[in-house]
Amino acid sequence: MSNPGFPEDLLIEAVTAFQRHGSKREAAKALGVEESSFYRRLKAAGKLGMVGTKPVLPGWQLHKTSTQLGPDGELQREWIQQRPELGEEFAVPDGHVVKGESALIGADGRVIQKWVKTREGNAPVLSEAIKAALEGYAPAPLISPPAYTNDDLLTVYPIADLHLGMFSWAKETGADYDIKIASGLLKTSMNNLVARSANSRHSVVLDLGDYFHADNSRNQTARSGNPLDVDSRYAKVVQMGFELVIQCIELALQKHDFVEYRKLPGNHDDETSLMLAVAVAAHFRANERVSVDTSPSRFYMRHHGSCMIAATHGDMLKMTEMAGFVAANWPEQWGKTKYRYGYTGHVHNEKALAVNTLRGLRAESFNTLAAKDAWHAGEGYQSPRNMVSITLHKDRGEVDRFTVAA
Structure with a gap:
């Protein structure tokens, strides 16, 4: 038995000292050597099966024991092998999701060793937020339809x-x-607008994106990592956002026979948008008067008689590009309509808000109810704060628009 790194007598000396003193610190002190040097000797001795079982080397565990018995059954020799202890049971770190797995496979096809790769992600936080938002909610109670509605009209409530x-x-x-x-x-704004708008048979609660300020609990923009000025916890904001959408839809149900809800993703709430739409769809699953579009697409289109509505957040496709995009993507509806509207959000300064009628489509970006955050205030951005409702006639286009200021 030998070790190229340590003479055998040094290994025996280390094992004897460790067994006598019971700890590597005291054993190293007794031998007058540094603790790190002593531990290297002890590990080398453990690999050679010299440490024994009393005590087991710290950080190691018994792996295999062998014995040699004499003619009368007496113990003549004993071999004991140790190996490093196994680590703790693996768990995905908080704030991470599994990115991928790699494995070492033996000749018999069984896994010998496996590596798990993780990355930062917000899936665990989202799952907790979804659970919190839906906890205690049964399918929405049925609200009686209004006594009279006009089938020629469609009212849109852009958020x-x-x-x-x-x-x-x-x-x-x-x-x-x-x-x-x-x-x-x-x-307050939704209640005001519903009360003043026409009794359209159909209505759309159309969220144009950035309904939420932060898309996860890291409170940074997903694409650039810019820090965000936030109020409260992410899970609380998600739950309140869900409840607000429910209230808006229930208000619209008091005025209109049918309500469609569409949540478009914005640059601040790419991921949370789909989660919110799925939760709202589950809430109204038993209500035939409510339809929820859970598409992850960044675009929305609605056809109403001679009217066509196309919408997107506005951070990627600009207003000046909407006409060509809409015509190319929905040529059948484009050809059947006379009044075409492009609705966006994202930009709110007065210059950008100018209505843009170009190549057969009237595009506009709507104001917001939100105040400016510190960055936008520092840049000197100015824009009115309001919300509108728009009513379209199937043959005459836009016939009503009501505004409520923040």
């Missing part, structure tokens, strides 16, 4: 860039804004 969960301090930005203020503004 543009609410940025629920954003925090703004008036002394810094000119106006206070937090989760409570945002919630109150949307409920």
